[in-house]
Structures are given as structure tokens and as C-alpha cells.
Amino acid sequence: ISFVRNQAGTPIESLPKKVKRLKMSNCSIVELPEWFAGTMEELVFLDLGSNRISVLPDLPTSLQHLDISNSDIKIIPPSFKSVSNLTILSIQNNKITDMHPEHFPLTLTKCDISKNKLNKLSLTDALEKLQYLNVSGNLITRLEPAGHLSTLTNLDSSHNLISEVPDHFGKSLPMLKYFNLSGNKISFLQRGALPASLIELDISDNAITTIVEDTFGRLTSLSVLTVQGKHFFCNCDLYWFVNVYIH
Missing domain, CATH: 3.80.10.10 (Ribonuclease Inhibitor)
Known part of the structure; x- marks a missing residue:
């Protein structure tokens, strides 16, 4: 009806x-x-x-x-x-x-x-079957994993106020494949912040200036990386990235 x-x-x-x-x-x-x-x-x-x-x-x-x-x-x-x-x-x-x-x-x-x-995002075991979560366009300043979400494959946290991602965040989301972090205030991603399972990652329009091997080198399944934005620049520090992903 x-x-x-x-x-x-x-x-x-x-x-x-x-x-x-x-x-x-x-x-x-x-x-x-x-x-x-x-x-x-x-x-x-x-x-x-x-x-x-x-x-x-x-x-x-x-x-x-x-x-x-x-x-x-x-x-x-x-x-x-x-x-x-x-x-x-x-x-x-x-x-x-x-x-x-x-x-x-x-x-x-x-x-x-x-x-x-929303001003914070708490991810706990209570969301045990969740596969897709869109929290874009909120006022979130920090992602707070408080459990192990083994089913979440798609997380859109774009256009918030996130300044950092915890270094253990990757382990809490072992099956995450699509992660949108664009339009936040992140300047650096620590080792362990990103799940090794990622296929697509968008970190556009943050304060990130370069792609660090210690953080991104583990992402062996990554096929799409979007890094548009005025802060990002290309230099010799990206040689490892070209060597691993481009050829």
C-alpha cells in the first residue's frame, strides 16, 4: 500500500x-x-x-x-x-x-x-551481522572500535571531522573491503590503522601528504586508491609504491 x-x-x-x-x-x-x-x-x-x-x-x-x-x-x-x-x-x-x-x-x-x-562512532560486537555502514556527513571526530566486527565489508565515514584512526583499527575489521575516509582532517595514518583486507580506499581531501610504506605496504589486496586533494604531493618517497603497485 x-x-x-x-x-x-x-x-x-x-x-x-x-x-x-x-x-x-x-x-x-x-x-x-x-x-x-x-x-x-x-x-x-x-x-x-x-x-x-x-x-x-x-x-x-x-x-x-x-x-x-x-x-x-x-x-x-x-x-x-x-x-x-x-x-x-x-x-x-x-x-x-x-x-x-x-x-x-x-x-x-x-x-x-x-x-x-553523531560526534563519535563506537563499533562493538553488538553489530555482529553488519555488512554495510554509512556514517558520512556527521560530526565524528574519532573512530572507536570496541570489538571485533568480522562481517563488516563496507564503511563510509567520509565528510566528518576525523583527525586520526587508531593503530589497532585494522585488526577490529578483518573483512573490510571498501573504506571511504575522504573529506576528513587526517594528517597521518599509523601502521595497523588500515585492514589488510582492503580492496578500495579513498583518503581524498584530508591533510595526508604522502603514502607511507609502513602503513600502506601491508595492503596487498588493494586495487583502487583515491588520494585527490591539495595536501598530497609526489616525491621520491613514493618509489616503493610505484615499485609494488604500478608495474
Whole structure:
């Protein structure tokens, strides 16, 4: 069922109980009715994007895909973990200041929480099935791995305020293949900061001036490296890079 761009603002009084996919984006919705979570027991896809929701509502445990982007949500409450079948979450362009991994469903595999107001990123074992994470366009100053995320393959942390990556960061994400760090404030990457599993890495528009062998020489699977930006310059220190990667 689709109610996309319904601007009437009429309260939701009833819905067919067996609906599996429901689109209610851009409908001036402020909140969901109390009966929604307990009644829509077969719902697997819900699009609530571009509404005026400020509090994350109670949701059916059957839900697998949730889009609640472009709203006014500030926190993700502990009760959100009860949406125990959720695999895809799109919650970009809200006003979230803290990301508590323990509040997320264990089943989550893809999460887009870009364009919020996060100031730190804590990666813990609570995100045990997460494969894709987008935290771009936030206010993050530091990446804080507090566990071993063996399933995460794609991390976009571009356009934040990150000034350094911990030297043990690479070990905490042993399967990471695509890492976007562009548009931050990083001047140097320590040995061990990058996972050896990387295939694509973007460090454009940082304060990095050169590619150090001690850090990058371990990245034997790397096939795409993007280093655009005014700070980067080419000199004889890059001879090792040409010798290893270019020919």
C-alpha cells in the first residue's frame, strides 16, 4: 500500500492487517498510532521517509526493512532492539547525536545513518551481522572500535571531522573491503590503522601528504586508491609504491 505525498495529515485509523509492504513517505506524519506495532504483524517493509517524526515509534517485530530518513529523530531508544528481524535501516538526515550499537537489532546487515549529528562512532560486537555502514556527513571526530566486527565489508565515514584512526583499527575489521575516509582532517595514518583486507580506499581531501610504506605496504589486496586533494604531493618517497603497485 502506498500513501506517498498524501498531505492531508489525516490520522491513520486503520490498515489491512496482512499488508507486507507499506509506503507512507512525505505524508506529514508526526507519530504512528498505538495499535500499529501489535496489529501489523506481517509487515516486512515500511517507508516513513520525509515525515515529521521526532520519536522512533514502536514497530512490528516482523519488519525487515525500515526507511525513516529525512525526519526529526534525535535518539535511538533501547526498545528498538526488539525489532528482531530488521536487516536494513535507512535513518539518514535526522538529528541523532549518539549511536549506541547495543540498541540495534542483532539481525541488522545494512545501516545508513549518514547526515546526522553523531560526534563519535563506537563499533562493538553488538553489530555482529553488519555488512554495510554509512556514517558520512556527521560530526565524528574519532573512530572507536570496541570489538571485533568480522562481517563488516563496507564503511563510509567520509565528510566528518576525523583527525586520526587508531593503530589497532585494522585488526577490529578483518573483512573490510571498501573504506571511504575522504573529506576528513587526517594528517597521518599509523601502521595497523588500515585492514589488510582492503580492496578500495579513498583518503581524498584530508591533510595526508604522502603514502607511507609502513602503513600502506601491508595492503596487498588493494586495487583502487583515491588520494585527490591539495595536501598530497609526489616525491621520491613514493618509489616503493610505484615499485609494488604500478608495474
